[in-house]
Amino acid sequence: MGKTFAEKILAKYGHEKTVVPGQIVTAKPDHLLMHDNAAPIVSKITAELKEYGIANRDLPIIVLDHVIPAAAEKNAAQHKQIREFVKAYKLKHFYDVGYGVCHQIVVEKGLALPGMVLLGSDSHTCSYGAVGAFSTGIDRTEAAALLLTGETWLKVPQSIKMMLRGPLQKGVTAKDVILYIIGDVSASGADYCSVEFHGDVKQLSVDDRFTIANMGVEMGAKNAFFAVDTITTKYLSSIGIKKTQYKPISPDADATYDRELVYNLREIPPVVSVPHGVDNVKPVTEVEGIDIQQCLLGTCTNGRLSDFQIAAKILKGKHVDPRVRLLVLPASRQVYLDAVKAGVMETLVKAGGTVLPPGCGPCLGAHQGVLAPGERCISTSNRNFKGRMGCADAEIYLASPATVAASALHGRITDPRKEMRR
């Protein structure tokens, strides 16, 4: 009988011939991701680190991204503590302030490869299924234990097959697809499950797949996965990774799924996720005209060159509405540089954009672009929970880069298709 991706990779890493959903395996992940939270993680195990050291200095990846540059003395002290830890244990994968958001860095630097298992103390660790890896989030305590032992338990999840059929319509992006799907299955619709995307996925670039896999956790998924194809191998080769450096694992054609869902992409319009839940999804036409004060373009969900190109096409030669603050947040320094070279940043800045340092910035409400009571923000990020951007009395709408750019132009939520007639 055929096996799903999750069953095959967890059998391999669990040293079992075959596994079934519900079975628990002990696995050694290839990498453990941490960010600014590496400081509280390391503080939990000061004595143990002294006595036992770390399991493997190739295991941890640390990227400073959540509150960068430090917003307060406490953040600065944590960053300093992390740098000292990295030095003391000669860690191999450290990216200081300014490299970018951890998830973008992991993919961009070729640290997540097809057929690998990665765990990270961040819920959006599920992003690396975009390049055929198995990756999922854990808490700080588990990250601490992994630093010491290099291994943990993983339950083999049930798998859901999501079949994407047909071409995307004009003005519709990967972001609309994943928001639409989350709206369909609900915020708990894929709880504990491995979600595999199949069908007409050749039209989706690695950037698109990243956007989709990134939001897997917003429907409760353990991981989200795209099988390796020529799109993946071309991307990996563009970042200097040869085919000989990885061993893809693909689901069997006759694998058994807990559920199989089919989405006709032709039927998906531009959509917006309205406050205060990601699964509260409506066609943009139903929410058009709502006044907004802040627009956030970027983040690990939609902060890549292709996202900024979509926005720049809409904003070129124009200026955002004077009532709106447009924040531009590149997912990495590399993206930032590429966007500068391509002239895209110039377009966005001329249109009134304020470029923030590559990091998490306003997405989690810790600093930069915190909202005021009564304000509304439309954002390309992945969460619109009440209070997410630092203020419980503000509202966050989630949408694609096209919808955010079009909305910035008018100071109210706008159907991007109206700005694409040229």
Add this chain to the structure above:
Amino acid sequence: MKVWRYGDNINTDRLFPGKYTYTCSTAEEIKPHLLEDLDPLFAKNVKEGDLIFAGKNFGCGSSREQPVIGLKAVGIAAVVAGSFARIFYRSAINQGLLLLECPEAVSAYHEGDTVSLDVKNGTIMVGSKTFTFPKLPPEILAIRDAGGLLAYTREKLKKRKK
């Protein structure tokens, strides 16, 4: 013993606002902000032995563990919910906070019902009705019995060294 009731999809931002995640890590720092944007009375009035009854997908959202550490520290005896989000579920095992996935018990509860918990036998009584909840697999019970993941890891490392 009080039962605190909440709905579906109670996310980690409601349980512990993200703006504090890099300034509060210890139980004492966390406690005053617990459920701040969901129920301002909770942190003020919660008592040791209280229970939380909630709908499905409790603890969805970020991987921050402050909600779990905080709920354990204020003495929540168990969170009973329709279902839990996976990282929260794992985190509760790591911190030794008892979670019971029992939608039947949640829907059976009415304001004022007496609730009693029998962890050893895996049952929860709501009013006059008794519900059983499944036992955890041995691999996971071992972590809980050791007193949480860090204690479990310490034991494991000691054994390895011998």
